[in-house]
Amino acid sequence: MAIKNNSGRIWLALPLLVLLIISVVPFLWMAVSSLKSLRQLYSVPPQWLPDPATFSNYSKVLFESNIPRYFLNSTIISVGSTALALCFAIFAAYGFARFNFKGKVWAQSFVLVGQMLPTATIIVPLYFVLSYFKLINTYLGLILVYLVLTLPLSVWMLTGYFKSIPRELEEAAIIDGASRLSILFKINLPLIVPGIVAVVLYSFVATWNEFVFALAFATDRSMKTLPIGLAEFSSEVDTDWGAIMAASFIMTVPIALIFLALQRLFVGGVMSGATKG
């Protein structure tokens, strides 16, 4: 399927170049803008490269705004919800992968529906539940509701990984009299470490970016997460675009690092999920 002649090359190169520009330029523009002073930002025609570059936007974001606090909140909530989902999902996924029992199809469909349910449709009752337990504006409250995002996905993905382990590995251990739990932890878990890493990544990214729940359930300044904090930054009357671009860059860093470190796994996970269908 390779295109060999030269005219073909151009037809490949041109759209590729356009796609590449579309993909990369907005990100570069954000990075460049974060290094400009307000005067450089508000110049017509635009100044392409910051001259001189300034880190004042970053120091403003890091030392004079609430962004570091939001960063901390986002980290605690994402890590908490990811870890909690993983703990529950390991057991459920193992149950789905290894046992046949009554109601299994129903339970699995329920997990899938939970995964697909649009979050906006349940914010009202969740708000009442959280207020009843005094969990509005708490870490625990958001960690729990984020399980709506992370738990079904984790169960679904881990079930696939558990299924890929041959049963024969377990049967020997069963004959030796090992308990189900020790089989799960000593034999199965070490084998699905890649799956666990993938699940952790997905959950972390999903919660790090979540918007609706955070908007509704974390209204206190000390509890807001990064996405909300960033959105509010721009709705202020006098929008400080330099600071917003700097904060955007800071928010992208953890995700970019995770992705760079584990790119193969990340992309591979999506692909295998797609082709298994």
Next chain:
Amino acid sequence: MRAWKFGPGHWFILPTMVLLCMLVLYPVASTIFLSFTDASGKWVGGQNYTETLSEPSTKRVILNTLYYVGGSVVLQLGIGVLAGILMNQKFRGRSVVRSLMLIPWIIPGIVAAMTWAWMFHTDYGIINYALTSAGIIPGPIGWLTNPNTVMPALIAVNAWKMFPFVALMVLAGLQSVPDELYEAARIDGANFLHEVWHIMLPQLRPVLVAVTLLLVIWGLDGITIIYSMTGGGPAGRSMIFPIQIYAEAFEFFQFNRAAALSVVYFLMIVLLIAVYIRVFAKAEVE
């Protein structure tokens, strides 16, 4: 029929099921209940529904949502399939290009929204500058404040954000196409476009059917881009369902009407998905 027996499988899934019942099943049931009562908990029948549905804003929200999701999905699929096919060709630096193309998909939604809001800026945005200096538009356009441009602009941002996902899926799908198909086609004298039309797209069909469903669901659930870029404005021209539900509940404190809206929204989604599965997934089985 076997007698009901609580086996080890049940024990393994029990904690998760209990949690999901609390976090999904109860809220759904409660939403339905709330939609038929007033603020004091008194049963009012369909009053919340007639009230919300008779408002002109609701009709516009439904149309906006369909417009936003439909436009986004068409663009995402178009660009994504093109990108996936291009990425499947052999050329130097392919892996680098592939990684760079994933940038829109990786960066957080809110970051994409903020970056594009800055690029769409009426006075100092790079888009207006590029278009006016190229002579394509006579003067700066207020992309996000002009009622006629706000939805196309938001759809463009959403398409930009998600097309790499489609491209990845297409790429994965293409790699499972057997080489023999291309070889046979080439013997028959097929050119590249023939290959795309007669081999790649038919082979990609199952992948695209699944991806489209995902894109629709994500599009319907997407609030970040619109909420942070326009807040549903100007004058409700970009208001979509999730934001309207949020506003009804947490800005106007009309929880019961928000619940009624949620149910309407939910039914709309179920209807969309049911029609989609009937039309496409069924054809897929045949």
